[in-house]
Amino acid sequence: MKKFLKISGLLLLLLIIALVIFGVAINEDKPQTLEGQEAELLAENMFQALDIDAWQETYYLTWSFPGGHHYVWDRKNKQVEVKWSDNIVIIPTENHMEGKAWVDGELSTDKALLERAWSFFCNDSFWLVAPYKAMDPGTDRSAYLYEDGSLGLMVTYKSGGTTPGDSYLWKLDDNYRPVSYKMWVQILPIGGLEATWDGWKTLKSGAQVSTIHDMGMITTDLNPVKGGSSLSDVELAEDYFSSRM
Numbered sequence: 001m002k003k004f005l006k007i008s009g010l011l012l013l014l015l016i017i018a019l020v021i022f023g024v025a026i027n028e029d030k031p032q033t034l035e036g037q038e039a040e041l042l043a044e045n046m047f048q049a050l051d052i053d054a055w056q057e058t059y060y061l062t063w064s065f066p067g068g069h070h071y072v073w074d075r076k077n078k079q080v081e082v083k084w085s086d087n088i089v090i091i092p093t094e095n096h097m098e099g100k101a102w103v104d105g106e107l108s109t110d111k112a113l114l115e116r117a118w119s120f121f122c123n124d125s126f127w128l129v130a131p132y133k134a135m136d137p138g139t140d141r142s143a144y145l146y147e148d149g150s151l152g153l154m155v156t157y158k159s160g161g162t163t164p165g166d167s168y169l170w171k172l173d174d175n176y177r178p179v180s181y182k183m184w185v186q187i188l189p190i191g192g193l194e195a196t197w198d199g200w201k202t203l204k205s206g207a208q209v210s211t212i213h214d215m216g217m218i219t220t221d222l223n224p225v226k227g228g229s230s231l232s233d234v235e236l237a238e239d240y241f242s243s244r245m
Helices: 002-026 037-049 052-056 111-133
Strands: 060-065 069-074 079-084 087-092 100-103 106-108 139-145 151-157 167-172 178-184 193-196 198-202 208-214 219-221 226-228
Touching: 037 111, 037 139, 037 151, 037 167, 052 111, 060 111, 069 111, 079 111, 087 111, 100 111, 111 208, 193 208
Parallel strands: none
Antiparallel strands: 060 069, 060 226, 069 079, 079 087, 087 100, 100 106, 139 151, 151 167, 167 178, 178 193, 198 208, 208 219
16 A cells, blocks of 8 residues: 555656646747737727627627536626526626525525626636627737737736736737637636637627637537527526516
8 A cells, every 4th residue: 555655646746747847838928019009900800800889789698618607697787697506696797796696596695605606707708708808998908920920919907807917819810800819817827828719609699709719638618608689589588687686
């Protein structure tokens, strides 16, 4: 048994060392970029490619996130329902601590559930609608020149969400629709990790969202995704929220 534990401990140590070496090898420093009109034009072109006008009229969204998180987002009334395990939480998106939580169908006074739902929502919604947040208040934009002469859009979030300071470098196709982004974010110890933006879907409102993100060893699938200008567009009753509050 002692010999087995020693071998297991050695293998674990070797695995940790290998992961550290791998992390150092693929880690990228945040690149130098240029602020100016080029970045603003890139963001505007991306918005037009995804139909920003249709997005403004996308009042309701439903999707799922790996790990068992399920969402009904009411953008019109600025609230979201978050479901996971035996929990259902409905929070205002402008003041999540005023929300309500239920556990196994019973109203709960545990404020930690509101914080957890907000954290889930900030992360999981970003993977769905990040391109539309490129010009949010509290963002900085700059342009990055690739070796082939094309431009990428760097977006840094100075405020908002749960991890201000995060930066994302968008790579766009010839029509300015996102292909992928590289991340420099607090939650990841490795800078420059890349995720694809694939599985594009046109919602009933006309807005476009990416539903699949491939990071090599991990693929994030947000399906089924639905969105539109009414609750009926996402196959829910019009009194969906009022009947729960």
